[in-house]
Amino acid sequence: MTGSAHRRTGASRYRERVPLVAAAVCPHPPLLVPEVAGAAAAELDALRAACDAAIGRLYESGPRTIVVVGGDDRTAALDFPYRGTFAPWGLPMEVRIGPPSAAGSDLPLSLLVGAWLLRRARPEEPRPISWRMATVAYDEPTERCAAGGARLGSNHPWALLVMGDGSACRGQKSPGYDDPRAQAYDESVTTALASADAEALLGLDPVLSAELKVAGRAPWQVLAGAVRAAGGDWRGELHYAAAPYGVAYFVAGWEAA
Secondary structure: OOEEEEEEOOOHHHOOOOOEEEEEEEOOOHHHOHHHHHHHHHHHHHHHHHHHHHHHHHHHOOOOEEEEEEEEOOOEEOOOOEEEEOHHHOOOOEEEEOOOOOOOEEOOHHHHHHHHHHHHHOOOOOOOOEEEEEEEEOOOOHHHHHHHHHOOOOOOOEEEEEEOOOOOOOOOOOOOOOOOOHHHHHHHHHHHHHOOOHHHHHOOOHHHHHHOOOOOHHHHHHHHHHHHHHOOEEEEEEEEEEOOOOOOEEEEEEEEO
C-alpha cells in the first residue's frame, strides 16, 4: 500500500528552533533480519524493501543527527556507544555503533532492529551523521510522549526513526488471538501515517492500544510530539501496511514540505 498527503501541524516559527527535516516509521519483528527468519525470509521481502526505502529517504533528507526511538519497559536516553545481539532469537550476530572496546548501552529489540536497518542501508560508520537512541515506556501517557518528542530537537538538521508494531490481534493465530477491534485500529494508524496526521496519532487510546498489544503507540506519539513542535507543512508517504503474521506492520516516511 502506498499513498501521500500534506498536513499542517503547527506554527512554522518553531522550525528554526527544532529543525526536524524527516521521519520514518518501521516495525521491529526480529524476523525482519533474513538470517533470523531462515527459510521463511522471503515472506517478509516486501516489508524489508519498504524499510530499506524509508531508511534511504531518511538519509537522503540530509540530517546531521538521526534519533532512533523505540518502545521498552522504561523511558530513557541511552548512552553512546550502542550494542545489541540477536542471540535471543537464535542468531549470534551483534550490531554495534561506536568503538568496539568502549562500554555502552545494550539495545532492546526495537532499537536493535532500528540499528540493524540503519547499518544495513549504510554498513560503514555513518559519519558525519551522529546517532542518538532513546526508549519510551510502552505505557507512557500520551502527554508525556508528546512532550518527550518536543524535547528531541537539536540546533542542526536532524531526522527521527520511530520503531513500533501495530496490533498483535489480527487473527486466531496472532500472538494476541483475534480481536474484532484490531482491524479498525490498524486502519486508523494507516490513515494517520499516510497523511502525516500528528493529531490523529496523539488521539490513539493508550488503554485500547495495550489491550490490542500494540508496541508502537508510545513511539508514534513521540513522533507526533516532535512534528507538532517542529511545525510547518508535512508530507506523508505510506510504504507498507499489512499483518503477515497476525501483527500489523507499518512503514512510512514523513518529510517537511
